[in-house]
Amino acid sequence: MITKLRDSPLTIDEWPKDIDYFMAVDESGTSEIKSVERMIKNSDNDNINKWFVLSGIIFKKSSMEIIPNIITKLKKKYWKNGEYCGERVVFHSKEMHHRQNAFSNSCIPDYNSFKKDLCESLDQIPFRIITIVIDKYQHVSKNSNPYKVYEYALALLLERYSFNISPNKKGAMLFESRNGGADKELLAKANDTFENGTYYVNDSHFDRVHNGIYFNPKRTSDNKKSYFMLELADLFAYATLQHFRNNEDSDIYCCMKKRLVGYPFPDGKGLKLIN
Template sequence: MNCDNDWKLTPTSFEYFDGKVDCILCIDETGTPSLKNYNQNNIWFSMTGILIEGDAGFSIIEDLMDIKRKYWNDATFKGKRVIFHSREYRKKIGPFNPKFVDNKVLENDLYNLLAESDFKIITSGINKNYLAKSYSNPYAIYWFSLLFVVERFALYLEKNNKKGAIVLESRGRKEDKGLLESIIPNIEKGTEFVSDKACSHIKGIYFNRKRTIDNKQSYPFLEIADMIGYAMHNKISQNIESNLYNIIKNKIYNYPNINGYGLKIFNRK
């Protein structure tokens, strides 16, 4: 992290815990954040954040890297650092092609890591039908979904007297800058439902790619958010409780009383 307020000036990446925050919330999305030409197959958009404390974070990085080194030479595939990406993983393509890896054994190792790792989950889901019917001029879906997650993260930080930062997957310089400018007022002034005092515990919003520019490193927390986000999305949109969901559901913040804490749904109508 750079100087305390540099993150407000331009989209910046989060590289490591440096003592300025106690925890980070790494967020990935599932679905398409648009009301244009959507159908009943993609009426849901969700965001899932993985809330990780500093000490636990170091362990998660090492454990995930151990898995990568176990299955791929130098944790790389075709000259790039292997990343756990839900789509490639589910479709068994790229580094997850059965020609290169035993997926059943890999899945067992990965799920054991996720079950044993210390993190919490905060997820939001938006029903596009409900959003369109609720507002004559609906909020931007990505921003609205992020706001739900930010509010719950802020309340968690205030309750536990901690400082935190948010890490989003970069969607491009222009998109990142627009989102940053739109969300900063909510961090500085609070939201309709969460006070500025609570939001002041958030000390930065950062934007990271899946890999570094040289393709030699990745950001494991975003990879985990990606993998878990798909399981959470299926639970929200279709009430599907996959094996992965059942492994990690007790990590949803304030489980089993998750509604309004680790889960915000807008709305099921």
């Protein structure tokens, strides 16, 4: 039986002793559908804004001793003390893509070398990926009463996370915090899936993955550390969005996609496409 679920968002700084896995979750694209209704009206099926991605990176507790050192070593190679303007550098996809702030030309003149080093570092880190991709145009046009996009993607992600945690193990989740209201709403969405199950998975199956849902900012309160699990989720969610939007396989996408559950045949397992 599922224990009472927490209804207030919490942050976390240390891995709980009784948790075996964490899945860090991030999104890319927007989950709203008002713009999709305009796309359908104009038969604009090629609009790049039709895509929504929700990615989860799964980490094992046993890997926690090596991962922070790999990330910190890379950051210190390119930024003094791994910091920019007195704050720990965060691998943030949009800033990297637009070469802004810590990733500007003045900070990283040889960006190709940085990307190569980043991919080599990612290759050293043990993790698995589950990602949900929704073609909102097709989802809305095919259904008279379509599921809410974020809730649908989250339920599919939680299903697959539960499949990858053995019955005698415990998993928790980490989201990037935004504000109290948004975090509380997201927590309620996850709790609803845990309490009611889905069409394919009953509620008892989620016992293994509801053992903590946390919301952390990009950095610790003193700005001297970042939450690398969220950084990797951001990197792959954005890279996946670009893959579907622009048919663009970035270096990051190519090196990380090998970690999709079920790779080289991840369809329906590590990669679920709704179209």
